[in-house]
Amino acid sequence: MDKKTKEQKLIKGCRAGKAKYQQMLYELYYGKMFSVCLRYSRSREEAKDILHEGYMKVFAGIGQYKGDGSLEGWVRRIMVNTAINHYHKNKKLKDTFSIEEEYDEVAESDQLSEENVIQQMAYEDLLQIIRTLPPAYQTVFSLYAIEGYNHREIAEMLQISEGTSKSNLAKARKKLQKQVQVLLSQ
Known part of the structure; x- marks a missing residue:
């Protein structure tokens, strides 16, 4: 069959x-x-x-x-x-932020290559780090970076603005980069 x-x-x-x-x-x-x-x-x-x-x-x-x-x-x-x-x-989306200027600022400061980091880390380690994010950041990051949704789709699903989605993603990436740098330096 x-x-x-x-x-x-x-x-x-x-x-x-x-x-x-x-x-x-x-x-x-x-x-x-x-x-x-x-x-x-x-x-x-x-x-x-x-x-x-x-x-x-x-x-x-x-x-x-x-x-x-x-x-x-x-x-x-x-x-x-x-x-x-x-x-x-x-x-209840209590920790979302909608300041688009912060998104632009954080996006420019991205320094770590996500591909290089992922190659060096185990899946469980990545999940553990992602779980430390505030819920709003974690959800947007997962939808965008893992599931492949765009900001318009995320905004509709979560009932937030596209700017909020972009801002939360940028802040999530910044927090993740800091945590990954600490982990990799150990």
Whole structure:
């Protein structure tokens, strides 16, 4: 049985509410989706909560999956949206800033090559550093640098201005650079 046929059988079983197929879907994407949730959370426990809530939404909404894109991409989008909703519920964007001038100033001071740093660090180390960011910075950084969204999309998702998104990203990068420099000098 080819991958597409297996996926269709899996979707059909999930739509029928069969626990066996739901478990298979859960296990199929668990690692990747847990990794996504970790990027938007302050702890592993919080990431697990987001993951479980996300999978509940996946199973409830599997009938809406049209098969246009990949199933994995559809599940990932639900996880990201669940993480953003979790963020809105718990943080209320209390530490966002909208000073665009600071963005320009910080952007010009970027000195570390992100590619070089990433090559030298383990994935867990990077996640640990990202988790130390204030929630607003962490969310914008993850959406932009990891998930690949642009500032317009981030602004719409988080209900902030594009300038705020740019500012939060620049400040996140500056904080991350300082923490990475400290870590690499040890």
